Amino acid sequence: MKPIITLASVVLALASVTVQADPIVIKFSHVVTEDTPKGNGAVLFKRLVEERLPGQVVVEVYPNSTLLRDADELEALRKNEVQLLAPSLANFQKYTKQLQIFDLPFLFDDQDSVDRFQKRAKGKQLLRSMESSGIVGLAFWHNGLKQLSATRPLRRPSDAAGLTFRIQQSSVIEAQFAQIGASSRMLPFSEVFGALQNGTVKGAENPWSNIYSKKLHTLQPYITESNHGVLDYMLVSNSSFWYSLPHSIRVVLEGIVDEVTYSVNQQAEALNKAERERVRQAGTSEIITLTAEEREAWRNAMRPVWKQFEAEIGPDIVKAAETVNR
Ligand code: LMR
Numbered sequence: 265m266k267p268i269i270t271l272a273s274v275v276l277a278l279a280s281v282t283v284q285a286d287p288i289v290i291k292f293s294h295v296v297t298e299d300t301p302k303g304n305g306a307v308l309f310k311r312l313v314e315e316r317l318p319g320q321v322v323v324e325v326y327p328n329s330t331l332l333r334d335a336d337e338l339e340a341l342r343k344n345e346v347q348l349l350a351p352s353l354a355n356f357q358k359y360t361k362q363l364q365i366f367d368l369p370f371l372f373d374d375q376d377s378v379d380r381f382q383k384r385a386k387g388k389q390l391l392r393s394m395e396s397s398g399i400v401g402l403a404f405w406h407n408g409l410k411q412l413s414a415t416r417p418l419r420r421p422s423d424a425a426g427l428t429f430r431i432q433q434s435s436v437i438e439a440q441f442a443q444i445g446a447s448s449r450m451l452p453f454s455e456v457f458g459a460l461q462n463g464t465v466k467g468a469e470n471p472w473s474n475i476y477s478k479k480l481h482t483l484q485p486y487i488t489e490s491n492h493g494v495l496d497y498m499l500v501s502n503s504s505f506w507y508s509l510p511h512s513i514r515v516v517l518e519g520i521v522d523e524v525t526y527s528v529n530q531q532a533e534a535l536n537k538a539e540r541e542r543v544r545q546a547g548t549s550e551i552i553t554l555t556a557e558e559r560e561a562w563r564n565a566m567r568p569v570w571k572q573f574e575a576e577i578g579p580d581i582v583k584a585a586e587t588v589n590r
Contacts, residue, residue: 287319287320287321287322288320288321288322288509288513289321289322289323289324289347290313290321290322290323290324290347290348291324291326291331291345291346291347291348292306292309292310292323292324292325292326292346292347292348292349293325293326293330293331293332293337293340293346293348293349294306294325294326294327294328294349294350295327295328295329295332295333295334295337295452295453295454296327296328296453296473296474296477296478297327297328297477297478298327298328299477300407300473300474300477300535301405301406301407301408301473301528301531301532301535301536302350302405302407302497302528303327303477304527304528304531304535305350305405305499305524305525305527305528306325306327306350307325308524308527308528309323309325309348309520309521309524310323310324310325312520312523312524313517313520316516316520317513317516317517320513321513321517323348326346328454329452329453329454331346332346333452333453333454334351334352334355334432334433334452334453334454335433335452337349337351337355338351338355338356338358338359338399338500341399341500341501341502342397342398342399342502344502344504344505347501347502347505347506348499348500348501349499349500349501350405350497350498350499350500351497351498351500352407352432352495352496352497353366353367353494353495353496353497353498354366354367354432354433354434354436354437354495355432355433355434356394356498357433357434357435359393359394359397359399360390360393360394360397361573361576361577361578362390362393362577362578362581363390363393363498364434364435364436364573364576364577365390365577365581365582365585366378366493366494366496367434367436367437367440367493367494368436368493368569368570368573368577368582368585369440369492369493369563369566369567369569370492370493370562370563370566370567371493371494371570371585371586372409372494372585372588372589373589373590374409374491375406375408375409375494375532375533376590377588377589377590378406378494378496378588379406379529380588381584381585381588382404382496384584384588386580386581386584386585387404387584387585390498390581391403391404391498394500395503398502398503398504399500399501399502399503400500400501400502400503400506400507401498401499401500402498402499402500402501402506402518402521403498403499403521403522403525404496404497404498404499404525404529405496405497405498405499405525405528405529405532406496406497406528406529406532406533407471407473407474407495407496407497407532407536408471408472408473408495408532408533408535408536409471409491409492409493409494409495409536410469410470410471410490410491410492410493410494410495411469411470411471411472411475411487411488411489411490411491412424412429412467412468412469412487412488412490412492413467413468413469413470413475413480413481413484413486413487413488413549414427414429414466414467414468414484414486414488415427415466415467415484415485415486416466416485416486417486417488417550417552418467418486418488418490418552419488419552419554419558420558420561420562421444421445421561421562421565421566422444422445424441424444424445424446424467425444425445425446426445426446427446427447427466427467428446428447428448428449428464428465428466428467429441429446429447429448429449429465429466429467429468429469430448430449430451430456430459430460430465430467430468431448431449431450431451431469432450432453433450434450435573436569436573437469437493438450439569439572439573440493440566440569443565443566443568443569444562444565444566446467449464449465451465453474453478456468456470456478456480457478457479457480457483460480460483460484461483467484468480468484469490469492469493470495471495471536472536472537472539472540472543473532473535473536473539474495475487475539475543476539476540476542476543477539481543481546481548481549482546482548484549485548485549485550486549486550486552487543487549487550487551487552488552488554489551489552489553489554490554490559490562492562492563492566499521499525570582
């Protein structure tokens with residue numbers, strides 16, 4: 265018997281093809297330029313996803329605060345308006361106090377120590393610290409250690425007294441500057457250049473890659489190579505979105521996340537070194553290097569902040585982080 269094809273059945277069949285063919289869209293928003301560790305990571309993630317899951321997943325990358333400012337990113341993620349972010353670790357304090365560990369000044373000796381901590385059990389556990397807020401951590405991405413910059417030379421902690429620094433949304437960083445007699449202003453990353461330009465703030469703290477890519481050195485005649493704190497990221501997604509992805513797709517995405525994380529973390533240090541050299545060559549800022557004694561004086565001045573935040577971060581986490589320096 266010949267099947268009877270009605271108009272309605274054709275429409276239904278076409279509709280189901282269309283439904284099946286709709287790719288999953290992942291919006292990845294961030295606040296830095298593309299030629300930074302995070303910017304490169306986002307572009308590589310998009311390329312690999314679209315190569316390996318063609319027609320199934322599309323990644324839209326919005327760099328440089330073109331979609332969202334850092335202060336608005338996480339609420340947008342929780343509403344599933346975006347599906348991937350990589351905010352710096354200073355941006356999460358509303359959802360967990362544990363990640364404040366990364367803001368403690370002079371806790372980690374270098375980027376390798378940060379890397380070791382993130383790979384140990386206590387560090388990895390932090391990826392799950394915001395599950396009750398619907399945020400799942402997928403990986404830690406490196407940028408680099410922060411440098412202090414200002415309109416006047418900062419060689420001793422007392423040199424910073426009375427200056428106002430732009431800071432991220434972090435109570436630990438606020439306390440760090442208060443500790444050396446300076447004040448601070450929490451501002452979105454997209455406003456740092458303008459605030460330095462119009463004098464609202466006189467100083468800032470950033471890794472070399474953010475200083476160079478945002479041209480902050482052109483406004484900061486002095487940069488102290490203090491390496492006093494960490495600026496790393498957590499790649500995060502909306503938990504409901506992430507866990508509702510078809511298993512076969514999520515597995516591929518997780519493999520890509522691992523690959524991109526490896527690449528970002530391998531290249532971040534070299535990229536920061538290269539940007540330091542570009543800042544030096546630009547000749548707009550004097551780079552102040554500290555002697556071991558001078559650095560120790562900064563460390564001693566800021567160290568009380570550890571005690572201040574130890575209880576809310578969790579003494580077990582602070583202890584685990586202290587053991588990673590060599
Ligand atoms: C900042 O606000 O200084 C950083 O969080 C920017 C970034 O994402 O690197």
